[in-house]
Amino acid sequence: MTRRVIQSLAEPLAAIVLALLAGGIMIFLLSGLVPGRQPFDARLPIDAYGALVSGIVSFNGLTSTLVYSTPLILGGLGVAVGFKAGLFNIGGRGQFLMGSIASVAVISAIGGATGPWIAIPLALLAGALAGALAGFIPGFLKATSGAHEVVTTIMLNYILFYVSNWAIKGPLTLPRAPQPTTQDISELNGALYVLPFTRDLHIGVFIALLAVPIIWFVLYKTTLGFEIRSAGANPDAARYAGMKTRRLIVLTMSLSGLLMGLAGSVTLLGQVHQTSFGYDTGIGFDAITVALLASSNPIGVLFSGLLLGAMRAGSPAMQSQAGVPPDLINALQAIILLFLIVNVLRRVLARRRAGTSTPEPAALTAGKYSTESVQ
Amino acid sequence: MSGIPGALDAIPLIGLVFQLMGYLIENINPISATTVAVSVPIALAALCGVMCERSGVVNIGLEGIMLICAFVGWYASALVAGALGPEAPFPLFGATPALLIGVLAAIVAGMLVSLLHAWLSISARIDQIIGGTIINIGAAGITGYLYTLVSGQSLTGAGQFTPLGVPQEVATVPLVGWLLNAVLNQGPIGLTTIIIVIIFQIMLFRSRWGLRTRAAGEHPRAVETVGIDVIRLRYRNVVMSGALAALGGAWLSMEYGTQFQANMTNGRGFIGLAAMIVGRWSPVGAFGAALLFASATGLSLSITISPPSGDLGNVFSYIPSEFWDALPYIITIVILAGVVGRSIAPAADGQPYERESAS
Numbered sequence: 140m141t142r143r144v145i146q147s148l149a150e151p152l153a154a155i156v157l158a159l160l161a162g163g164i165m166i167f168l169l170s171g172l173v174p175g176r177q178p179f180d181a182r183l184p185i186d187a188y189g190a191l192v193s194g195i196v197s198f199n200g201l202t203s204t205l206v207y208s209t210p211l212i213l214g215g216l217g218v219a220v221g222f223k224a225g226l227f228n229i230g231g232r233g234q235f236l237m238g239s240i241a242s243v244a245v246i247s248a249i250g251g252a253t254g255p256w257i258a259i260p261l262a263l264l265a266g267a268l269a270g271a272l273a274g275f276i277p278g279f280l281k282a283t284s285g286a287h288e289v290v291t292t293i294m295l296n297y298i299l300f301y302v303s304n305w306a307i308k309g310p311l312t313l314p315r316a317p318q319p320t321t322q323d324i325s326e327l328n329g330a331l332y333v334l335p336f337t338r339d340l341h342i343g344v345f346i347a348l349l350a351v352p353i354i355w356f357v358l359y360k361t362t363l364g365f366e367i368r369s370a371g372a373n374p375d376a377a378r379y380a381g382m383k384t385r386r387l388i389v390l391t392m393s394l395s396g397l398l399m400g401l402a403g404s405v406t407l408l409g410q411v412h413q414t415s416f417g418y419d420t421g422i423g424f425d426a427i428t429v430a431l432l433a434s435s436n437p438i439g440v441l442f443s444g445l446l447l448g449a450m451r452a453g454s455p456a457m458q459s460q461a462g463v464p465p466d467l468i469n470a471l472q473a474i475i476l477l478f479l480i481v482n483v484l485r486r487v488l489a490r491r492r493a494g495t496s497t498p499e500p501a502a503l504t505a506g507k508y509s510t511e512s513v514q
Numbered sequence: 515m516s517g518i519p520g521a522l523d524a525i526p527l528i529g530l531v532f533q534l535m536g537y538l539i540e541n542i543n544p545i546s547a548t549t550v551a552v553s554v555p556i557a558l559a560a561l562c563g564v565m566c567e568r569s570g571v572v573n574i575g576l577e578g579i580m581l582i583c584a585f586v587g588w589y590a591s592a593l594v595a596g597a598l599g600p601e602a603p604f605p606l607f608g609a610t611p612a613l614l615i616g617v618l619a620a621i622v623a624g625m626l627v628s629l630l631h632a633w634l635s636i637s638a639r640i641d642q643i644i645g646g647t648i649i650n651i652g653a654a655g656i657t658g659y660l661y662t663l664v665s666g667q668s669l670t671g672a673g674q675f676t677p678l679g680v681p682q683e684v685a686t687v688p689l690v691g692w693l694l695n696a697v698l699n700q701g702p703i704g705l706t707t708i709i710i711v712i713i714f715q716i717m718l719f720r721s722r723w724g725l726r727t728r729a730a731g732e733h734p735r736a737v738e739t740v741g742i743d744v745i746r747l748r749y750r751n752v753v754m755s756g757a758l759a760a761l762g763g764a765w766l767s768m769e770y771g772t773q774f775q776a777n778m779t780n781g782r783g784f785i786g787l788a789a790m791i792v793g794r795w796s797p798v799g800a801f802g803a804a805l806l807f808a809s810a811t812g813l814s815l816s817i818t819i820s821p822p823s824g825d826l827g828n829v830f831s832y833i834p835s836e837f838w839d840a841l842p843y844i845i846t847i848v849i850l851a852g853v854v855g856r857s858i859a860p861a862a863d864g865q866p867y868e869r870e871s872a873s
């Protein structure tokens with residue numbers, strides 16, 4: 140048991156360390172482009188990573204880490220639930236936006252009149268349901284027509300992006316604002332409570348922390364979870380066992396979207412308080428990274444969400460102190476995943492112990508657009 | 515609308531349909547030219563997908579490959595233009611040495627990233643959709659990082675390719691004038707795409723390479739038993755397809771626009787994949803689907819530039835501009851959901867091939 144835990148931790152950790160090294164080499168090679176730096180400045184990677192760490196290890200850095208981790212954990216759980224059923228939800232961006240917009244709409248409509256105790260729970264509920272609806276659509280399309288969720292969720296990302304822009308410019312717009320934006324919900328008693336003695340740590344973080352055991356329980360201790368995992372592991376066997384796989388696809392995509400919508404809702408109510416044109420936090424790709432790093436395990440999602448949240452919390456310091464743009468974190472994410480997915484560690488070890496078999500291909504999703512699994 | 519009650523309410527609707535048809539006929543030249551132009555990157559992405567998937571490799575990373583190539587092409591051409599100084603463009607297509615080198619650099623970059631995807635899906639045998647997604651995440655991250663750094667320098671770009679002008683006499687030929695105008699009023703990459711579609715269609719269904727490619731996508735084991743190296747064939751196809759995606763990226767930053775912008779592919783690679791599915795994995799079909807998806811953009815641009823008058827204009831003025839922006843994606847989803855059940859992927863698509871001796 141402990142051996143298995145150590146093994147399951149060793150691979151992501153090796154991938155992270157190697158990716159940080161590769162990222163350091165990238166910073167070094169491109170240091171000539173950073174303002175005020177010589178080409179091939181060997182100090183720059185050290186300065187950049189030093190600034191990143193210094194941005195994390197302070198009281199404010201740690202609370203920021205928790206704040207940034209909140210949507211990542213919720214979104215990561217959403218993608219992970221999909222992966223468990225063999226579904227790939229790349230629609231996080233659109234579902235997140237729907238969650239934010241629905242929450243703004245509820246607070247704008249009733250926040251001033253009813254006070255926070257009624258408005259905020261309703262806003263969270265509306266956000267979660269809006270996300271679930273945005274997840275339901277690709278699930279329904281897949282179950283009925285077989286349209287692959289990878290393509291439909293991405294198309295929906297763009298459609299919902301324009302829906303959200305329309306809402307920000309139209310019904311939810313703040314009058315006389317220089318740029319289209321919604322009203323600050325903290326003026327309407329809509330903001331989540333910020334813990335005392337902290338700068339920005341809102342109670343939404345507990346929603347994310349609570350969601351981890353709930354999703355773990357749903358996946359491993361309920362019939363629905365068993366069916367989700369069976370459908371992901373072997374859809375044919377699940378169908379022969381009498382499970383309704385089409386219904387399961389719709390349910391899982393809706394649950395996945397619900398978690399994404401909740402992520403959008405919590406981020407809006409706790410962190411950003413208003414949305415403007417083109418609002419995007421990059422959650423779609425981030426949540427995929429979190430889920431893959433955790434190999435779709437809810438407990439693992441907690442830790443990979445915290446890791447990525449820490450990197451996001453530290454990246455402003457990296458820019459201000461070392462001049463390295465925060466986009467580096469996005470590139471690092473891909474490099475981490477690349478090393479993780481090709482099992483660098485196992486590959487190296489396997490080569491050393493000649494004769495051991497190569498790793499099995501990860502079978503997370505069926506690599507096809509037409510899905511026999513739903514026929 | 516006019517307050518006439520009862521059955522007469524149906525008449526304004528018919529009137530609107532006639533007005534719409536009139537508007538389309540009146541504006542057929544700009545709409546069809548825009549449609550063909552906008553379809554170019556979608557068609558190139560779809561062709562890239564066809565080339566990969568016909569040989570059995572799923573490539574959803576082509577969105578990221580296009581984005582990287584859009585950056586590399588633009589940056590390389592800007593660097594060359596900066597080094598050479600201003601030069602008089604060739605009389606054809608407004609081409610300069612800088613732009614041509616940019617396109618070449620984009621093609622090399624596209625083939626290199628495709629080589630990574632080929633290695634991930636053919637040799638490392640990881641899940642190909644995950645592998646493609648990682649390429650997309652990495653492409654957005656690395657181009658964002660580089661572009662933020664590069665935009666600090668004062669770069670004067672290399673400009674862009676210009677369309678092949680069509681003489682007024684040709685454009686006004688009755689019946690076929692608008693078609694010639696739409697097809698010929700394109701830049702070099704657009705025209706090349708149309709030629710590639712035709713050649714690729716013939717090659718895929720009439721040549722030895724095409725037969726082997728299709729066989730590798732349907733039944734790789736059978737291909738291997740007659741002595742053809744499936745792994746090499748797949749590698750070659752995936753790397754070649756990178757050049758197609760690269761042209762799509764170069765089109766974005768050097769023919770349609772004059773410079774790179776963060777995430778400028780805007781889902782065109784994924785629309786291309788949908789076009790590939792709707793076009794049933796054939797080059798001509800994929801191009802047709804790309805034209806269909808692009809026609810939404812052609813129509814919406816035309817309505818923004820020259821809004822229709824009368825009742826139709828009144829109706830359109832109630833439709834928010836965001837609807838027109840979202841229209842290509844809506845059409846893609848609707849057609850995909852309607853068609854996908856009848857469109858069958860190559861049998862071995864997405865399955866890594868393992869030699870019997872190797873396992």
